[in-house]
Structures are given as C-alpha cells and as structure tokens.
Amino acid sequence: DVKVTQSSRYLVKRTGEKVFLECVQDMDHENMFWYRQDPGLGLRLIYFSYDVKMKEKGDIPEGYSVSREKKERFSLILESASTNQTSMYLCASSFRGLNNQPQHFGDGTRLSIL
C-alpha cells in the first residue's frame, strides 16, 4: 500500500510565523503535490515537483514556497503566515510520465493561523 505521511494532523500558528508542513512518501514516486482545500473551492494546487530539486507553481503559489531535497520528502513553507492561509493542506504523490497513474493523498493537515 502507498503511504503518504504528513507530519501533523492539526497545527495552530500565529500570524507572521514561518510555518513548515512536511510530507513523506514511501513509493519512490517522482511527482509530489501540495494542495489546499477550502469549502466551496475544491482542491487548489499550490506547488508540485516532478523530480528532486524541481518545483513548479500551481494555481495559487503566492505566499508559499516548497523544498524537495530528497525524492521521498516534499516540504511546504508559509513564509509569513496570514489568517487567510487557514485551511486544510493535502499532500499527494504519483509516478511520473504514466498516463493512468493516480495521485495518492496523505491524511491532511488542518492549519489554523491566529
């Protein structure tokens, strides 16, 4: 079974803090993704990576950065947290280059910025 592990299920931080969300997968997937999910807005892609040290902007990258130093780990960084970044954050991974490979999701991190 594919395992995608996010470091925290719930996280509370303060405005202006630098926040790190960590994601680790154990299936040797090339692709890794960070989404946020808000009621009525669905899954929105923040950043993704298709190889170590590679990153691509998604639909809503503003206020976020990412790091992929090892194949199995993909970190999302909120440079200076703001209240509008309160959300559910989901990490996913998949194989690269195959048309029918699904993404596998972690359990999510519910982040509250106070």
Add this chain to the structure above:
Amino acid sequence: QKEVEQNSGPLSVPEGAIASLNCTYSDRGSQSFFWYRQYSGKSPELIMFIYSNGDKEDGRFTAQLNKASQYVSLLIRDSQPSDSATYLCAVNEWVTGGGNKLTFGTGTQLKVEL
C-alpha cells in the same frame, strides 16, 4: 487553464438506487480520468480511473467516458448510506518540461437516504 466541471449537489438518492455523477472537461486532448471519493474531514481516496471510451466496471462502480462529448460519469449501483460523500472528478494534464498533474473538479456531494 484546463477546467473540470461538476454539479456541486447535493445529489440525493434513496438507498438501493443508482447514483449518477457527471463531469465535463475542457481539454479535448485529455486522455485519462479519475474518480475520487472524499468523506467529510478526510482526504480523497481513489475509486477508479478510465482512459478508453466506453464503460469500465469495478464492483458497484461503473465509470463511463465519452471523449467526443468531453464527458465522464460515475454510476454507483445499489447505493448505500456509506456511499454518502463528495465525489471528485480529475483529469490528467501533462506539464511542459516534464511531469504530469491532475486537475480536479470541485466535487459533487452525494447523499444516500434510508
């Protein structure tokens, strides 16, 4: 920006009935399509994928694809209360420079009533 459209619902069906969930997509070149189920407060889980025109069956689930009409659907036979969830449609998209990602619809909420 590729688009994936779903009716947000809620779609209410009686227990034992067939639930029909629909999805349209904008990119005529899209080749593979995924259905995910998401329970409230949980992360999305893969139900099935389809990439050939026609029907694909897996237990009580049938995915239907019509590329000419840019339409994909999910049928759930003998609906159970445990099927009550939000169903996400996703379309594979290739990324310039390598890698691939999924574009998700906003989901249809299904309620199966006793």
